[in-house]
Amino acid sequence: MSSLPPLLALTTALLLVSQAWGQTSNPELSRARQLLDGLHYSEAARALEAARARPGNDRDTLVRILELQGVVAAMLQQPAKARAAFQTLVVLAPDHQLTGDYAPRVVTPFFEAKAWVADQRAALRLEAAPASKTDATIEGVAVQVTTDVLKLARLVRFHLNADGAPWRQEESPLVEGRASVAVKGERVQWWAELLDERQAVLATVGSATSPLRETAPRLQALTATAKPPTGTPELEGSPGSPWRTAAYVFLGAAAGTGAAGGYFGWRSRSARAEVEGAPVDDRGLTTGLTQREALVLDQRARSSARLANLLFGVAGATALVGGTFWVLGAPVTVSATPSGVTVGGEFP
DSSP states (O other), rough: OOOOHHHHHHHHHHHHHHHOOOOOOOHHHHHHHHHHHHHOHHHHHHHHHHHSSSSSOOOOHHHHHHHHHHHHHHTTTHHHHHHHHHHHHHHHHOOOOOOOOOOOOHHHHHHHHOOOOOOOOHHHHHEEEEEEESSSOOOOOOOEEEEOOOOOOOOOEEEEEEETOOEEEEEHHHHHEEEEEEEEEEEEEEEEEEEEETTTTTEEEEESSSSSEEOOHHHHHHHHTSSTTTOOOOOOOOOSSHHHHHHHHHHHHHHHHHHHHHHHHHHHHHHHHHHTTTOOOOTTTTTSSOOOHHHHHHHHHHHHHHHHHHHHHHHHHHHHHHHHHHHTOOOOEEEEEEEEEEEEEEOO
């Protein structure tokens, strides 16, 4: 099967990219996509430079710009520029994959950038640093950049909420890979964005939907002491408790003993059936068995029946003990309250 012509393949790839990425708040990026759809690479490169220079790009928009800058540079036979754009892209998003099916002159510098980032361990990393605390309050929160090989980061935008007050923003410059802000509260929620010189978002720690949380040590201690005081009897059973373990052992033994009893019961019935089913003559005398054989079968039937009854009895008793241990192992708590003793739990 023949492949698509390179021009048609590239047009298809760019169309798929445009559909996959959808709309953006950066008008220069939208313009660059239109130019790419028309295969106007030089004009698209200039539009992408304008999109990159626009302040305040969010992280997704920045990643889209960098990918398209690499693609356009590669199509314009500028491999060094393509690698530089792709290196920045992979530093920010190490797991990113190209959106579209591109020619080797695009794919090659992209994978070279991936290999460089992996070899240099250059992926940008932003982490929360230990908060500043007193016994009663949180005094400040901080972040640190542990890896920034390309020296992209400039400042950090903190989003802060102390003791349920309205959220506020505060920016702090990055100094020797660390930034911090003051905040005062017993309970603090926060998250942060790492920004470049154009205030584009490079990385985040926490998010608006999953903020980080800090609690003053005194409140943590009060929360811990709110549990039942020392000395309060608290008994708890669970599926992994010794009672349940013993129950499994006894119930397993009951099942095995019952099975053995069933075997000897069958053996007794078989021997009895062999005696009773032996052929007889006209006088009613057994002819298929000798007297000795009949006696042996009768003894076997009786002994097997006695052993089966014994085993069934043992199985029943063992099952009763196992069931008792199972009930004792059910989740149950017993605790003291001002009004007396409270028992809680659930039926197994």
